[in-house]
Amino acid sequence: MLRLLKIELQKYLSYTNFWVIIGLHSSLFILSLFIGSQINIDIPGLDFTTFVQFPTIWNTVSWIASWFNLLLAILLIAFIGNEYSFKTFRQNVIDGLSRSELIISKLLVIIVLSIYCFVLVSIVTIAMGLILSTHYDFSIIFSNAGIMFVYFIQTIAYMTFGMFLAILVKNTALSIVFYFLYFFPIEPIVRNLFPDQIGMFFPMKVISNLTPAPEIFNFTGQAQFQTTINGQIQQQMPTQLPVEDASMTLNLIVAIAYILIFSYGSYFVMKRKSL
DSSP states (O other): OHHHHHHHHHHHHTOHHHHHHHHHHHHHHHHHHHHHHTOOOOBTTBOGGGGGSTTTHHHHHHHHHHHHHHHHHHHHHHHHHHHHHTTHHHHHHHTTOOHHHHHHHHHHHHHHHHHHHHHHHHHHHHHHHHHHOSSOOHHHHTTTTTHHHHHHHHHHHHHHHHHHHHHHHOOHHHHHHHHHHIIIIIHHHHHTTSOHHHHTTSHHHHHHTTSOOOGGGSOTTSOEEEEOTTOOEEEEOTTSOOOOOOOHHHHHHHHHHHHHHHHHHHHHHHHHSOO
16 A cells, blocks of 8 residues: 555656646635635624634634545546546556556545645635634634545545546546536436435535535525535525425435545546556
8 A cells, every 4th residue: 555655646746737736726725714714794683704614614614625625536537537637556566566556546646635635625724714703612612623534535426426426428528528517506406306305315426515605605694505516506585495305414425435436437437448
């Protein structure tokens, strides 16, 4: 495992675009939080500041961070596409690596990037919460911190899906385009062809629901809004009863199942395609 990870890190750390995307990811994420924390929306019955204070801030920041996972998926897709273009995969096999080891090495990179996200988001959330919260104690600070484990799984899920597409398509540009098209409009359109009880278990629906939008998009006494990672904002009037999403535990189990499916699917495709 360590040998595979070392091989991958040597490639990634010497890749200029890796540092560019990581820099964009962290800087844009922090900038968006700073700008968002300065906004105070005047809505009767809603105190916007509670969303950037402990313990609610964990949910708010993890939801915002989930949007930036797309940049890391693009990074992974670009890397895998380059390895096909420059025949790196083929050379690795000639040098003695099996195709299963190639997939494992990518999964190790995904885990490392997910740990980076976990650490970044955790540190930023704690720092931001300490600055913006009016009162807190140790128990309040970490009372909602469990959402970070869910965010960690979500990050892995987004990137394993990107890995699967990159290996399936074998072209960086097409893989990135299809990645975004699947978020919108492909999956939302296909979901609408099925009952809601089935549509709620589609991959991106499940994965995006791991970090639900803050309650500001679904407040009492006003028109209700539901946002997803694909950017849709759907309006519902209070008199309408929204379809209840699957529980967080069920979403988490299904998301882990999708991670396994995307991982095995990547191996299955690579095993049967030329490198």
